[in-house]
Amino acid sequence: xxxxxxxxxxxxxxxxxxxxxxxxxxxxxxxxxxxxxxxxxxxxxxxxxxxxxxxxxxxxxxxxxxxxxxxxxxxxxxxxxxxxxxxxxxxxxxxxxxxxxxxxxxxxxxxxxxxxxxxxxxxxxxxxxxxxxxxxxxxxxxxxxxxxxxxxxxxxxxxx
Amino acid sequence: xxxxxxxxxxxxxxxxxxxxxxxxxxxxxxxxxxxxxxxxxxxxxxxxxxxxxxxxxxxxxxxxxxxxxxxxxxxxxxxxxxxxxxxxxxxxxxxxxxxxxxxxxxxxxxxxxxxxxxxxxxxxxxxxxxxxxxxxxxxxxxxxxxxxxxxxxxxxxxxxxxxxxxxxxxxxxxxxxxxxxxxxxxxxxxxxxxxxxxxxxxxxxxxxxxxxxxxxxxxxxxxxxxxxxxxxxxxxxxxxxxxxxxxxxxxxxxxxxxxxxxxxxxxxxxxxxxxxxxxxxxxxxxxxxxxxxxxxxxxxxxxxxxxxxxxxxxxxxxxxxxxxxxxxxxxxxxxxxxxxxxxxxxxxxxxxxxxxxxxxxxxxxxxxxxxxxxxxxxxxxxxxxxxxxxxxxxxxxxxxxxxxxxxxxxxxxxxxxxxxxxxxxxxxxxxxxxx
Numbered sequence: 001x002x003x004x005x006x007x008x009x010x011x012x013x014x015x016x017x018x019x020x021x022x023x024x025x026x027x028x029x030x031x032x033x034x035x036x037x038x039x040x041x042x043x044x045x046x047x048x049x050x051x052x053x054x055x056x057x058x059x060x061x062x063x064x065x066x067x068x069x070x071x072x073x074x075x076x077x078x079x080x081x082x083x084x085x086x087x088x089x090x091x092x093x094x095x096x097x098x099x100x101x102x103x104x105x106x107x108x109x110x111x112x113x114x115x116x117x118x119x120x121x122x123x124x125x126x127x128x129x130x131x132x133x134x135x136x137x138x139x140x141x142x143x144x145x146x147x148x149x150x151x152x153x154x155x156x157x158x159x160x
Numbered sequence: 161x162x163x164x165x166x167x168x169x170x171x172x173x174x175x176x177x178x179x180x181x182x183x184x185x186x187x188x189x190x191x192x193x194x195x196x197x198x199x200x201x202x203x204x205x206x207x208x209x210x211x212x213x214x215x216x217x218x219x220x221x222x223x224x225x226x227x228x229x230x231x232x233x234x235x236x237x238x239x240x241x242x243x244x245x246x247x248x249x250x251x252x253x254x255x256x257x258x259x260x261x262x263x264x265x266x267x268x269x270x271x272x273x274x275x276x277x278x279x280x281x282x283x284x285x286x287x288x289x290x291x292x293x294x295x296x297x298x299x300x301x302x303x304x305x306x307x308x309x310x311x312x313x314x315x316x317x318x319x320x321x322x323x324x325x326x327x328x329x330x331x332x333x334x335x336x337x338x339x340x341x342x343x344x345x346x347x348x349x350x351x352x353x354x355x356x357x358x359x360x361x362x363x364x365x366x367x368x369x370x371x372x373x374x375x376x377x378x379x380x381x382x383x384x385x386x387x388x389x390x391x392x393x394x395x396x397x398x399x400x401x402x403x404x405x406x407x408x409x410x411x412x413x414x415x416x417x418x419x420x421x422x423x424x425x426x427x428x429x430x431x432x433x434x435x436x437x438x439x440x441x442x443x444x445x446x447x448x449x450x451x452x453x454x455x456x457x458x459x460x461x462x463x464x465x466x467x468x469x470x471x472x473x474x475x476x477x478x479x480x481x482x483x484x485x486x487x488x489x490x491x492x493x494x495x496x497x498x499x500x501x502x503x504x505x506x507x508x509x510x511x512x513x514x515x516x517x518x519x520x521x522x523x524x525x526x527x528x529x530x531x532x533x534x535x536x537x538x539x540x541x542x543x544x545x546x547x548x549x550x551x552x553x554x555x556x557x558x559x560x561x562x563x564x565x566x567x568x569x570x571x572x573x574x575x576x577x578x579x580x581x582x583x584x585x586x587x588x589x590x591x592x593x594x595x
Contacts, residue, residue: 004257015268015494015497015498016264016265019268019269019271019272020268022272022276023272026275026278030275030292031292033279034283035283035292036287036288038288038289040289040534040537073287073537074537074539075284075539077470077476079470091472153355
């Protein structure tokens with residue numbers, strides 16, 4: 001074997017073989033990692049208002065979410081699209097299996113607090129969300145509770 | 161039914177913006193494709209949707225995006241055929257050990273670094289519907305790809321296609337792309353099989369059988385195209401239609417097998433005869449409409465899916481910076497080191513590394529597949545699009561520093577100009593090569 005060929009083989013083992021061995025190690029170790037629970041996709045919503053919407057604030061909150069909820073997820077960072085009287089997109093956060101998002105909107109309450117969306121995910125199949133839309137410290141505004149069921153995702157993969 | 165008024169308006173806006181921004185970027189000595197990629201992002205939520213949300217909602221209503229996507233995908237199918245057509249991995253054999261080492265290191269270095277980065281990003285930017293292995297392999301494939309057409313274009317513009325640097329770069333990029341697409345096919349099968357009733361072994365067997373049939377059977381039949389071209393110096397309309405039909409049939413077959421349409425188109429291009437004039441002829445026939453009309457739609461569609469606002473807060477921007485850093489160190493650093501160790505002077509080796517770091521449109525194609533199959537999240541998609549833009553954008557200025565362009569009219573320049581037209585990739589200085 002010529003010295004050129006020998007050098008080539010040594011360089012190849014060092015620069016290609018060793019990194020590939022490292023890759024195998026990374027793939028093995030990475031299997032133990034856990035990522036946030038998947039909640040992205042389209043959720044069919046059932047709204048349960050605790051009382052008829054009589055106050056202006058009630059009307060605003062109950063009109064935000066009526067038919068479906070679309071969640072776009074990037075790790076713990078979320079973007080919720082509430083399909084109600086109009087389409088509203090709001091950023092949110094995922095903490096373990098709890099969702100929290102705040103919507104800066106004129107709710108009609110004197111304290112001008114944002115509408116808060118809070119929900120928790122149940123890891124059943126299909127996944128379900130149980131939560132509420134509410135305005136903090138607003139006695140005249142009753143929380144609107146909802147339950148949502150995630151719709152089947154397309155066979156191509158996720159619905160990110 | 162598509163709203164034809166909106167669809168035509170979209171075509172007008174996309175074409176106009178892509179042409180203007182592409183032209184502006186050319187003025188700054190950037191490949192036009194970088195400007196067009198940037199134009200796509202301008203039309204999406206990152207700029208138009210942010211500055212003029214009502215106009216954006218009117219121009220690109222959600223209900224119209226399916227049609228825009230369908231048109232753009234037709235463009236990408238033809239484009240991938242042309243990329244496969246321009247690629248000739250046989251070139252690598254002629255370059256010897258140095259090119260083999262450089263080529264393989266330029267894949268493994270970014271791939272392994274990306275897998276290490278995936279250890280950090282997976283818990284932060286992914287979710288439990290994606291297996292770590294798929295995530296890490298996708299990140300590796302996305303970071304190890306090289307934009308063969310942009311690279312060929314840059315080399316052609318600098319009259320470097322016939323130089324040692326140029327030939328090694330072309331050969332390495334060809335191998336990188338073929339390897340990258342094979343890995344991506346594996347990931348797509350892995351993910352789709354999780355949602356399908358068909359066993360992964362049946363799918364893999366089908367793909368292997370299809371690949372072998374194409375390489376050892378169909379390839380021989382395709383020589384008939386080259387013979388017909390040699391006889392008359394042109395291909396009849398019927399033969400061109402037949403070629404297009406074969407591309408579409410191959411695409412359909414790979415889609416049916418559970419990998420993506422684009423693999424079939426790429427494979428059909430890769431097994432086409434590689435005689436220079438024939439390749440140039442086919443490229444000329446297909447490029448104009450693909451590159452001027454359909455690919456800008458793909459840039460626009462990618463831009464509409466890219467939301468830089470999804471990268472929010474210092475933490476997310478740090479992830480984005482890390483992605484760009486790892487992609488650059490892996491590709492540029494790995495290729496430079498390997499070619500330098502193979503005996504190339506350091507400056508030339510760094511030039512090769514810079515060229516290999518060009519990702520361009522190929523990266524966008526891969527990222528869109530990743531987003532479609534759900535292996536990457538929207539924020540990660542946006543970060544990777546930014547990485548593609550930055551690494552492609554930096555190529556020309558860094559190359560100017562490392563390998564200054566030769567004065568026009570010099571002997572080397574004239575020789576280079578002749579080589580450009582008859583280069584294996586055939587990507588001479590024209591509209592089509594811009595992608």
